[in-house]
Amino acid sequence: MILAGVDIGNSTTEVCIGECVGREPVRFLSSASVMTTGTKGTPANIHGIKAALTRAMAALGRDISEISLIRLNEAAPVIGDTAMETLTETIITDSSMIGHNPSTPAGAGQAAGTLLSYEHLDRAAESVPYIVFASGVFGYEEIAARLNSLPDRIQVVGMILQADEAVLVENRIHRKIPIVDEVARIDKVPEGRQAAIEVALPGQSVRMLSNPYGIATLLHLDPQETRAVTPIARSLIGSRSAVVIKTPNGDIRENVLPAGEIYLDAEHPATISLDEGAENIMAAVEGAGEIRDITGQPGTNVGNMFSRIKKGMADVSREDSPAVRITDVLAVDTLAPVLISGALAGETCLEKAVGIAAMVRTQQLPMREIAAKLEEELHTKVTVAGVEAVMASLGALTTPGTQLPLAILDMGGGSTDAAVIHKDGHVVITHQAGAGELVSMLIQTELGLPERGMAEQIKRYPLARVESLFHMRLEDGEMHFVEESIDPRFYGRVVLLTPDGLVRVEKDIPLEKIRQVRRDAKKKVFLTNAERALRKVAPEHNLKNISNVVLVGGSALDFEIPEMLTEDFINWRIVCGRGNIRGTEGPRNAVATGLVLSYAGERK
Structure with missing residues (x-):
């Protein structure tokens, strides 16, 4: 048959x-x-x-x-879902900053001075350093000619432009100064205020303005003001250019958002606030024993998330919501780029966030x-x-080379399952929330990608930077040469090496950052879940009692997850590797x- x-x-x-x-x-x-x-x-x-x-x-x-x-x-009856909640928020009022990172700043170095509109250059006083800002109605040739014609006693130490013309202006002026462009809301820049400007050299990022003490040095801040600009300094880390404006009435603060509490209906009931972070949430989950259900504080972010998950599963299983139970969560700390409230040029700040994967069960x-x-x-x-x-x-x-007793890790898209099959045929199993889909969400969130599809591809494939039409530098530093010329559209860009050819990463993000975010996301999800899943099924809940682990499931095909787990399991002397089902199917x-x-x- x-x-x-x-x-x-x-x-x-x-x-x-x-x-x-x-x-x-x-x-x-x-x-x-x-x-x-x-x-x-x-x-x-x-x-x-x-x-x-x-x-x-x-x-x-x-x-x-x-x-x-x-x-x-x-x-x-088991399904996984994921959500991301931001826990902090940077709010800046009264035009306190332009923490900007355009693709084409010009010049290099830092300077501090008084903000002056380009239209009011004739009002400039002698021997006063000015940072001049110009709207997009003025062309680069006109701006450069006007600056070149200024007498030596008028000191222009930096410029802020609305148009994307920093390089064009810098190429035409006699005295080189740092220039930041692409500031959309330049009409909000307050004339007469003190400001600091910095443009880093190619391949580097700002140093003075990403350091609260550097800002204090340039703008002569007192200790209280220095503490207040810390969120600004943090938001500028990694930027190639920036402007910080000192406003007497400016308000810069970091809010902790009311993300809500998680309620564990378990063997040992517990309540934990989401803003305490992933580590404390997971400690509460591990200490709760057998979990019957997990809910969230009504009217809060996390409460709405759990309600949405339950309602969605109730709809597809055609059960009442009370019959749907969340039996496990995996919480992961991350950073999410969020638009700063009150910013002038669409600036973002990396805010603290928690990613959550939930495991749902139904009765039917x-x-x-x-x-x-x-x-x-x-x-x-x-x-x-x-x-x-x-x-x-x-x-x-x-899988060739396996024998009883044997442990398996089944790593899929929504959940990580573990089992130990003993010599007598007895099997102990567990289902843990969180797997490949949570990794994709973390990558999308931390890199600020507009769509999940690109995050999925970044998760699956290695990176390279195309440095000429005939060679590229791989993410491990190796130089790779090709026989046929590379499509010119890929020149100078970060690409993914997929089986179907090169895929360009449209967003301008350094290769090193993409690789770091990808690897960190995989470690946060798969290493954490692998250890807690195996600990639940291991004899006496001790990983040292497991000798062999076979990795199966879609995520076991990943080009780096199995190696990460193999290195991690060395601590317990566990033999770990990809399965090869029937000797032909891989994992x-x-x-x-x-x-x-x-x-x-x-x-x-």
């Missing part, structure tokens, strides 16, 4: 086709994978299941009608409905078989393969 194991995941639906003849061992014939259609565990999954089955049978030159039995995984088993509908449409017997983590363990055992198809194997075992 021909049978199929079907694993419905958050991101992909995988199929394994096997053949059972009499008492002979099961013979694996083919496999296939497609994107999951709809939310995991809902009838919308049927379209993806049929597509995967059709593809797997087509590889054999056979029709889907020849399948005698389809076995589905029992994982539908939607898989029964999926099985019934699939059976009706295909006229083939469909059953719901074992628990996902158990099936993954059976599939992982087909994918473990659950689908386990579903086929488990049928063969039941038959015996």
